[in-house]
Amino acid sequence: MSGVLIRGGRVVDAAAGTDLEGDVLVERGRIAAVGAGLGAEGAEAVIDAAGLVVAPGFVDPHAHLCEPGWERRETIRSGARAAAAGGYAAVCSMPDTDPAVDDPASVGFVAAEGRRAGGARVFPAAAVSVGRKGERLTEFGEVAAAGAVAVTDAGRTVKSSTLMRIALEYARSFDIPVLAHCEDADLARNGVMHEGVVSTRLGLRGRPAVAEEIGVARDLALAEATGGRLHVQRVSTAAAADLIRRARRRGVRVTAEVTPHHLLLTHERLDGYGTEYKVNPPLRTGADAEALRAALADGTICCVATDHAPRHYDEKEQAFDDAPFGAVGLETAFALLHTRLVAGGVLTLPELLERMSAGPARALGLPGGTLEPGRPADLVLIDPGMEWTVDAADFLSRSRNTPFRGEKVTGRVVRTLVGGKTAWKLAGRQ
Secondary structure, three states: OOEEEEEEEEEEEHHHOEEEEEEEEEEOOEEEEEEOOOOOOOOOEEEEOOOOEEEEOEEEEEEOOOOOOOOOOOOHHHHHHHHHHOOEEEEEEOOOOOOOOOOHHHHHHHHHHHHHHOOOEEEEEEOOEHHHOOOOEOOHHHHHHOOOOEEEOOOOOOOOHHHHHHHHHHHHOOOOOEEEOOOOHHHHOOOOEEOOHHHHHHOOOEEOHHHHHHHHHHHHHHHHHHOOOEEEOOOOOHHHHHHHHHHHHOOOOEEEEEOHHHHHOOHHHHHHOOHHHOOOOOOOOHHHHHHHHHHHHHOOOOEEOOOEOOOOHHHHOOOOOOOOOOEOOOOOHHHHHHHHHHOOOOOOHHHHHHHOOHHHHHHHOOOOOOOOOOOEOOEEEEEEEEEEEOOHHHOOOOOOOOOOOOOEEEEEEEEEEEOOEEEEEOOOOO
């Protein structure tokens, strides 16, 4: 398909300052023009977008695709297809696989499988340290040359401050960010939920908020000292968000992400010991969630990340202490945030779309996130008024571990295009 005209939608591209009723013309996999009344001459297909929002495809800076080693939970193919179903044109895959993605061959494997998957684009991140053990650095130059867009130990803190400092310095040479799980591992050790009144009542070991805040403060100080690009993963506390806000004002090269579950849920949800609410970092207090929403609104936190973490049914059916952390999110993120944040007046629709596309694309240096002519034709078409209920049985992901099962939401992705080709389309829609 060399030419596609998407006609008559509300075209929203916050990165380019566009919000108009009009058309998008795609030629040879790239955006050719955006405007009103574009002709269909030469287009091999016309997509009627009347009543729909047409926006840049979403970009997820943090998804666990589990391959190699955990294919029972997810594969690169199933994860890329699930991403496309959620409106994502690109995802950054985490290296916490078995074995870890820590050398050029494993980076190349993930990139090649992503190209074959036929869903969202897959951009591999490589481990900061060999085997994610925190002992010696991977060869950043080699993994970057093989296609790694970032380095991260993915769910593990780089415990050695010396190693983290060197990583930030070394990554500068290749202009890639260090994605950091920021937490004092000693304080957080063995904790299974937020430390507070709920954990005390339930008799569960807590992970204190201050553990995250100490980790964020350390990594911000190291980023400031080195000039390296730091990206703070999965911010979950009010104090951590404020530390990032103040660092950005000082000019520190830091970006940050937040997940839908940390924006919308609190630790009170664990009252019934539901393992679907066991995530890392843990769900925090209502005050924390409110502060995270404010930080996303004012740009302190520049992007939404799903932290898509598939877990097999049997794993989540264990006792709470033994069940693994994690929740899936690629197929529900937009609808949940549109329902709760846009309808709730926290963000405008263009702001939400920007935090899910241009924001993460800029943070990780990825293509996409805009409909500017000449850019890749990665688009999402959304029916903003469509009401539906989250049903995990419908997921394309291999796993069903969602904390939002049965949630009634408004706003649905109906088509995702990657490189001008339809990567996913809602059944029954044009």
